[in-house]
């Protein structure tokens with residue numbers, strides 16, 4: 063694993079970022095994607111891509127997903143320990159209270175719902191949340207924790223409000239007597255949802271809450287490292303999450319499964335797609351060289367719901383698409399170890415829960431906001447600017463030629 067070398071800074075804090083000193087060697091080309099580079103020390107989560115283990119603050123993801131509520135995991139990420147019953151009650155109370163949006167944010171939702179796509183809308187609207195910050199200049203941990211709680215509480219309310227307005231429905235007042243997952247589904251779908259769907263969404267949010275130094279988290283930490291604010295860090299992270307190589311894959315993964323249609327068509331479809339140079343959505347990962355552990359957690363959550371939602375057939379189809387995809391990729395990209403990633407079963411689970419396909423990535427953002435804000439808090443504690451170097455490969459010494467002579 064390439065580790066960025068640490069220059070002469072004896073007194074650098076434990077949490078600070080080693081500065082990049084790229085080697086001028088073409089053999090370094092694989093590092094253009096920073097693979098293998100350790101860009102931060104973190105106590106938040108660890109991805110062991112060879113063993114297929116995701117650790118969140120000391121817990122394997124399988125231990126948390128399905129057991130802990132999303133609010134508990136947000137507390138775990140922010141404070142390093144699961145909350146006591148009193149701490150959880152107090153946190154739930156604050157999060158419920160924050161569901162009421164500032165007027166500026168409600169106006170932003172109305173504007174965005176006219177014709178902005180979901181992730182662009184979310185990024186635009188989240189930027190408005192600074193409007194009711196009591197003191198934007200306050201950089202204390204307490205002030206930033208409050209911002210983290212407000213962001214986690216409000217992102218789902220924003221997604222639900224945006225969806226209601228864009229589909230010609232009225233925005234519902236948030237409820238204060240239920241969990242974040244239950245309120246999101248209520249505000250989005252217009253009525254209280256069955257316990258199974260709420261549990262399924264809670265499991266999903268916990269599963270995606272944090273995941274090492276993924277692209278959007280890195281973006282958030284870079285922004286936080288400049289001493290910019292938490293809202294800016296989260297809007298930057300949203301921009302990174304939107305891309306189909308990161309959080310934008312579950313919609314296309316579902317389209318792929320729907321297009322395949324029946325299990326007997328899976329293998330031929332996959333072969334054709336790979337032969338024509340297409341990427342199979344929901345497969346491959348920069349870090350995991352075995353099956354993403356989150357894929358199994360989400361498959362099980364989808365299976366637990368299947369009796370209620372009648373999606374057994376869809377799950378059986380997905381299993382065959384997964385098998386065929388892994389086999390075709392192993393044959394066509396030998397040695398790459400391309401397996402199913404989190405996005406594959408995300409698509410099925412979120413569809414079962416009743417979410418529209420183009421809200422899959424915004425729903426990912428609801429969960430990941432807990433991780434982003436925890437990383438911002440951790441980055442702020444280091445006080446260290448993230449500023450790598452680049453290797454210049456262009457010409458030098460050119461002379462200016464006036465426009466009239468070009």
Ligand code: ACO
Nearest residue numbers: 306307308309311341342343344345346347348395398403
């Ligand atoms: N389908 C087909 N081929 C693939 C796939 C795929 N899903 N993933 C990787 N490959 C191939 C590449 O074409 C490349 O082949 P080559 O060496 O012959 O050119 C090789 O495997 C290595 O791929 P890289 O792009 O170097 O792998 P990288 O680590 O950069 O990519 C990524 C990881 C972006 C996730 C990639 O696997 C991908 O595009 N997957 C599909 C999109 C997806 O599912 N994204 C969600 C990721 S999970 C998340 O971010 C939450």
